[in-house]
Amino acid sequence: MNSSAARDKAPEHIPVLLGEVVEALRPKDGGTYVDGTFGAGGYTVALLEAAQCSVWAIDRDPEAQARSEVLKEKFPRRLHFVPGRFGDMADLLAERGVSQVDGVALDIGVSSMQIDDRDRGFSFLRDGPLDMRMEKSGRSAADIVNSWSERELSDIIFTYGEERHARRVARAIVAARVERPFLRTLHLADVIRAEVRRGNDGIDPATRTFQALRIAVNDELGELERGLRAAERLLRPGGLLAVVSFHSLEDRVVKTFLKSRSGAASRPSRHTPANLGAVSATATFTAISRRPITPTEREAAANPRARSARLRVAERTSAPFLTSVAGGLS
Template identity: 55%
Template sequence: MSGARTDPGHVPVMLAEVLAALAPADGGVYLDGTFGGGGYARAILDAARCTVWAIDRDPAAIQRGAALAARHPGRLHLLQGEFGDMVDLLAAAGVTALDGIVLDLGVSSYQLDDPARGFSFRQDGPLDMRMGNHGTTAAELVNTLPEKALADVLYEFGEERASRRIAKAIVAARQEAPIVTTGRLSAIIRGVLPPDRSGIDPATRSFQALRIKVNDELGQIERALDQATRLLAPHGRLVVVSFHSLEDRLVKRAMAEAAGRAAGPSRHDPRGLTARPGGRFRLLTTKAQRPTAREARDNPRSRSARLRAMQRLAPSEGSQP
């Protein structure tokens, strides 16, 4: 598809599925709440004569987006900030209602591929992990948190079963010298855990946990999902792509509650497509969509992706059984 890439290094995940769920229309106003490399924003602009607002907390992402905004004068507007603050960011720009919102959760390819950002255990760099340019770094966490608190972070946000052993090793290592690089931290973790038979690096879950903690990612998602329901106009759509179970659980629960399905039926039950009394939204996905086998093969980072979507009902539809 034309416009599917912003540059050779950025491949938007499940782009065709995102566009199908969002259904951009001429005259519509849309939000790309996680601009990143701009892949979704560009595709939305190409799909319809519409206006796109884009949010990213990373100043580098906003700078990258300037060229795309220049190619679409008056149609793409960039806002630096956190997507969990979307209501206030948009209100300050005079926007109070949207026809669609897309959120691509987690770390961007640009951040992951830049050793200086400290997100990856595959390349040595400073142990930072901040998506923006302020706040606590991962190095500060691993060098200051008490052992139990550090183990709790690894278990809660990384679902790391060996969290206590890893935390103990980190505390012992930092007594010798502060842990300030991704290379040293990953080596400490690999010294505790044997290689995973699945091929997943032993440091994967711990790095995920620290990144989520540093950026308050789950809190951001909860706030963004709540605010999205307030911003969407009747028939407006919310499309969310998540990459691990912690994110997907939050999205699944929030959408079920918005659709009046807090204790929803089986995924095979067709009632999942219809709002119950009190539901303000209709689920567009009864279960999470996954990338095609071809995409998973061509873009390994898409393999864990899950897409969920819902649509706001018109006031007259809100009480339908």
């Protein structure tokens, strides 16, 4: 833990829908699983404790690797940490001699450790550098805010932040950066708050713009699509995919992907009977349930972060993985 995290005494990440994810993956002795979002290792540990299996744990945040070292001592030879992106999981594992796995878990978004560490720049409540890079490298939120055009800013704030007042926020950002470039999170939060009033829902007006920037900085939706396709390549027939998402944009990507891969979106029209055409032969996944699994009231009350969580589970069929993307994913 770095100095500012220690100063803020950030609580460790509480895994969301943990029991449901483990139950969905049905870990078995001798099985091989991917935890594409290691974080604090909540899912990884639960899988390793549920069966004598092995877990390949991936995370793009360099700080996650240090946390995995402690756990590796507890699960020698069964826990393997791989630094990188889950969108590359098939290649990352192939490089390590693994071509098929029994289950893949993805817990999308940022961890409590990342949000609570003001030096990472995700928080609009605590001042820190306007950073938001999970990988600690590449283009930062400050780079985007200080250099993108008003139109580009407005587009991402509207699309990724679902902010009704995106144009106004973008205009205010562009006007303010002429006076002083944005380097700190609270500078940006204050400019947004001066522009957009807090609604009846009580949500801080900076929430949506910060979400948009985080998604853009880390290309989160693009990564999610790549991760789903990589899981399709890596899962053996009968292998299970469990994806936990936290907002409608992410859930839509997962839902659209599974719909297209389970054949539902491949039918030319809703009037075409499902048994016509080659849908069942080419479907690479079978959705385990139509509706997403959501937290119990008890979990939502105990962990506010869990409130918007949705888990979708699907089983890999024996059809070969698809190279193109069907069903509306860009």
